[in-house]
Every structure is written in C-alpha cells, then in structure tokens.
Amino acid sequence: MLKMTHRLTTELRRLAFEHHDHCFSCNYKFKEADTSHLGYSQNGEPLYLCDGCSKQLKETAVRYYFKPRPYEIPDPSSKLWRYMDFTKYVALLSSGGLYFASADCFEDTFEGAKGFRRNKSRWDEYYLKFFREAIKSPPEGHECKFSDSEIDEQAHKLLRDMGAVGESRRKQTFISCWHESEYESEAMWRLYSSFLANAVAIRTSCQSLYTALGRNPSIDIGRIKYLDMERSYAGVNDSFWRKRRSFEHEREVRAIFSDFRCQESGKITLCDLNVLIEDVFVSPLAPSWFVALVNDINDKYSIKAKVSPSELVEEPFF
Template sequence: MLKPSNRFTIELKRLAFEHFDSCTNCGHKFVEAEHYCSGYLANDEPAYLCDDCSGELTELAARIYFIPQPYEIPTANAKLWRYMDFTKYVSLLSSRGLYFTRTDCFEDIFEGAKGLKKNKAKWDSHYLEFFRSAIKNPPEGYRCELSDSEVDEQAQKLLSDLETGGEAHKRRTFVSCWHEGEHESEAMWRLYSSFLANAVAVRTSYQNLYVSLGRDPSIKIGRIKYIDLKKNYAGVNDAFWRKRKSFEHEREVRALLLDFKCQDLGKIVPCDLEVLIEEVFVSPKAPPWFVRLVNDVNEKYGVTVKVSPSELVEEPFF
C-alpha cells in the first residue's frame, strides 16, 4: 500500500464530488464504512477507486472510510426554480453572483435543529453513552487510565461542546434555496414573492446550477429530506439537510457552503448567469409592461435570456 501524500488538487476534489458513491474505474457502488482510495494514475490523472482497483494508483492521496452523503442529488436535468422580487433579481444581475443567506437569519427557528427541545434528554443520553464508550475504549496502543467520574466529566464536556458547536454552525453555514418542480408553483409565488406584481422566477437545472458555480466541490447541492421531529432526530451531520414535515410542500433543493471567516448575514458567490438562467417568468400579477422592463434590465446587464409571462395567467374555457 502506498503512503498517503495528502495532495488534493481541484481536479481530484471535483472528481470525488461528482463520483461520490462509486469507483471511477469499475463503477462499484460503495457502502457505508467501506474503504476507498483517492489519488492519481501514471499521467497524474485523478482517480477515485475501490480497494480492488486501487493498485492502479501511482500516488495515493488518501484512504478513507465511505460515509453516505446526508442528502440526495437531483438528476442533472431536474428543473429548479427561485422566486424573488424584482430588486433581488436586479441584484443577481448586477453582482453576477448568487446570494447565500446565513442560516441563523431564516425565519424558521428550526433551521439546523437536531430535534424537539422536549425530546433533548433522550438525545443527550444517547451521546453521553457514546462518548463514555469512546473514552473507555481508545484505539489500539492506548490505555484509558481515567476513573469513572473522570470519564463522565469528559463525556459531559464533549456533550456541551457538541451543543455549543451546533449553535455556532448556524453562523458559518450559508445556503441558497431552490424549489424543484417541472412547472411553476402557485404556492411558491405566494410564499417567496408575496404574490407581488414585480416578482420573477428564475428557472435552471441541477446541472446548470452546479456548473454556474464553477463546479466548486466545496458547495454541496442536494434535496432537503423532510422528517417528523416528534419521532425522529436529525443527525449531527444531517441537520442542515433536514426540515420538518410541515415544509414538505417546498420541495427544496439547496446549495450549501461553509465559511468560517464571513461575519455578514449573507454572502454573494460569483456565478455564470448565462449558464444559470435558462428562462425567467414574471409574476401572475404582473402588468404587461413588466415583461418589457425585465427584458430592458437583462439587456443593460448583458444577459440574453427568454422572459415569459407566468403560465398561471392562461385563460380557461368551459
């Protein structure tokens, strides 16, 4: 086995992100806790290989345990929508960047939550036992010489650190939220644009969103999973990918990134608008001249994209 070099080029990071759960050589699907290897072939080509294929590597970057992602990735052509008022749309064009909101700024107080406060005692009990067991059973070659009271004291500290870290995590996690659906959503117009006459909806796809953000492997894009917090908890690594069942109608796909330095309430991430924006739809409440205004603004900022009236304004016959 080669000695790990810990050299991770952007090409290797992208490959690992885009082929997260399978060997790039044989297509083998990884299972939880299985080993895999990332590294480089003879021509410095990045590779992401199962153990059976790892002998092809000339340089081993790292050998890692496979842990499934806490989110599901949409299909490449899955349609994604972002509903916004006109000022936010102009900001998107002028900054040529996508705004990511810090998660402690959302109205939903459960953003990033692990569970219901009334059920916290059960959560604490589980992790206290987990920490006690980890302290008492160190890796091979080490001995635990702590008394039971000292073990318990350290376990309590780890539990406290876990809770403090959860609160701090909200201030360094930034997300951009999208709605997944084949068609416009009347509910989303109401929810995210207040059904304003000067609102627009930008339509893209999963693949275009990913590519428009520079195929940046540090930005995770996936579906939110909706759970019943009366019966379940969100895992330590799952919390920002879980929401309450009452939000299921949102069908949210979010782009998420971590930033440990940014102190602002949000941040703008550079974005290729020509790739991102497939089509723009104007609010069902918009007057006819608003379509012309959106086209004029697009022209001003050098964005060539189709602008369409909402499909919801079509007239029925009886």
C-alpha cells in the same frame, strides 16, 4: 501501502465529489465504512478508487472511510425555481452571483436543529452513553486510565462541545434555496415575494446550477428530507439537510457550503448567470409592460434567457 501526500487539487476533489458513490475505475458501489482512495496515476491523472483498484495509484493523496451523502441528488434535468422580488433579481444580475444566506438568518428558527428541545434529554442520554463507551475503548495499543467519574466528566464535556459546534455552524453554513418542480407554483409566488405585482421567477436545472457555480466541489446540492421531529432527530452531520414536515410543500433543493472565517450574514458567490438562468417568468399579477422592463434589464446585463408572462394567466374555455 503508499504514504498519503494530502495533495488535493481541485480536479481530484471534483472527481471524488462527482463520483462519490462509485469507484471511478470499476464502478464498484461503495458501502459505508469502505475505504475510498484519492490520488493520481502514473500519468498524473486524478483517480477515485476502491480497495480493489487502489494499486493503480502512483500517489495517494488521502484515504477516507466512505460515508453516504446526507442528501439525495436530483436528476440533472430536474427543474428548479427561485421566486423573488424584482429588486432581488436586479441585485442578482448586477452582482453577477448567487446570494447565500447564513443559516442563522433564516426565518425558520429550526435551521440546523437536531430536534425538539423537549426531546433533548433522550438525545443527551444516547450521546453520553456513546461518549462513555468511546473513552473506555481507546484504539489498540492505548489504555483507558480514567476513573468512572473522570469518564463521566469527559463525556459531559464532549456533549457540551458538540452543542456549541452545532450553534456555531449556523453562522458558518451558507445556503441558497430552490423549489423543485416541473411546473410554475402559484403558492411559491405568494410565499417568496413581498410585492407580487413586481415579482419574477427564474428557472434552471440541477445540472445548470452546478455548472453555473463552476462545478465547485465545496458546494453541495441536494434535496431536503422532511422529518417528523416528534419521533426522530436529525443526525449530527445532516441537520442542514433536514426540515420539519410542515415545510414539505416547499419541495426544497438547496446549495450549501461552509465558511468558517466569514463573519457576515451572507455571501455572494460568483456564477455564470447565462448558464444558471434558463428562463424568466414574471408574476401573474404583473402589469402588461413588466415583461418589456425585465427584457430591458436582461439586455443591460447581457442575459440571454427568454422572459415570459406567468403561465397562470392563461385563459380557460368551458
């Protein structure tokens, strides 16, 4: 078996990210705990392979135990919307990038939460048992020499450490939220604009969002799963992809990345705005001159997207 070199180029990381569930060579669908092999061919081509195809590697960068993503990826053509005040739209164009807010700044205090505090005792009981068993059963060739009281102390320490990591990750996780729908939403206009008369919405697709962000393998894009937190918990590694069922109306798709060094409450990530912004719509309550104003702003920043009145202002007949 080849020794791992840990040489992870952007091209290799992107290949593994885009083909996460399948072997790049034979299209084998990975199962949890399978080994995935990342590396390079004789010609230096990046490869992401299963056990059966791993002999194609001249260099093994790293091996992983496969774990499914904690989120579902929308179809590439799925329409995504972002509703905002006009001032935020201008800030988007002038900065040339998307603003990602840290999770601890969101109005929803459950961002990154595992469940209800009143149910935490069941969570603690499960993980204390898990940690005790892990300490008692070290890898082959090692022996557990701790007393029962020492094992219990270590288990409690691991539980406290896990809680501390959960708290700190709220500051280190940065999120951009989108609404997935084929159609404009009257409710989203009202929810995400403080002054509806000067609000705008941009429409993109899942593929365009990913491409506009440079196909960055460090940025995950996927659907939120909504949980009944009275009866279940978010997993340790998927809590930023879980929300309470009371938010199901948002139909949220989010882009997420982690930055352990950033101390700010948000980060602007540069992107290709002409790829990102496929269409622009103005609020159904906007005055008639507002479309021309948004077009002028787009021209100033060389944005080519079409600006249209809201589809909600169409007149009915009876």
